[in-house]
Amino acid sequence: MSPREKLGEFALNSVYQIDCLEAMKKIPNRSVDLIITDPPYGDNCNYGRWNKKIANNQHPLINCIALFEFQRILKNNAVVYNFTSWKHYPFLTEFVMRYTCFKIRHMVVCNKKGMKLGYGFRNKHELILVLEKGK
Numbered sequence: 743m744s745p746r747e748k749l750g751e752f753a754l755n756s757v758y759q760i761d762c763l764e765a766m767k768k769i770p771n772r773s774v775d776l777i778i779t780d781p782p783y784g785d786n787c788n789y790g791r792w793n794k795k796i797a798n799n800q801h802p803l804i805n806c807i808a809l810f811e812f813q814r815i816l817k818n819n820a821v822v823y824n825f826t827s828w829k830h831y832p833f834l835t836e837f838v839m840r841y842t843c844f845k846i847r848h849m850v851v852c853n854k855k856g857m858k859l860g861y862g863f864r865n866k867h868e869l870i871l872v873l874e875k876g877k
Contacts, residue, residue: 750769750773752765762779762781762808763804763811766808766812767811770815771814772815773815773817774816775816775817777812777816777820777821777823778822781805781808782804805826805837809838810842812844813842813843813844813875817875818876818877819876821847823871823872825868825869825871826869826870827865828865831849835871838871844875844876845874846871846873847872847874848872849869849872850870854867854868
C-alpha cells in the first residue's frame with residue numbers, strides 16, 4: 743500500500759471499529775480535511791430501544807477531549823460537524839469559544855420525521871454544531 747493510500751497507520755476509504763480517542767493519537771498532525779462526528783454525550787445514560795450502554799459515555803468531558811485532538815489532526819480551515827443535544831449545546835459552545843481555536847460557523851437543526859411519542863416527550867430535532875479551524 744502506497745503512502746498516499748494511508749493516513750498514519752490507517753488505510754484510506756476503510757472502516758475501523760476502534761475507540762476514536764485512541765485512533766486519533768495515531769493520525770498525523772494537520773492531515774484531515776473534515777470531521778463528521780456524533781459522539782457520546784458523556785452522561786452515562788442508556789439510549790435507544792435496546793437500552794444499551796454506549797462506550798466512553800461515562801466521561802462528561804469526552805467531547806472536550808476529542809475537540810483538542812481535532813485541533814491537532816485537522817488542516818487549517820478544515821471543518822467539524824459535531825452532532826449534539828440541546829442539553830449539551832450550551833456547555834459545548836462555551837467550551838469551544840473559551841478553550842479551542844475553532845470558530846463557530848453555524849448551528850444546523852435537523853428535523854426528524856416520523857417521530858412518535860414513544861416513552862414520553864422526545865426531541866424531534868438534532869443539533870449539529872459546525873466548527874471551522876482557523877489558520
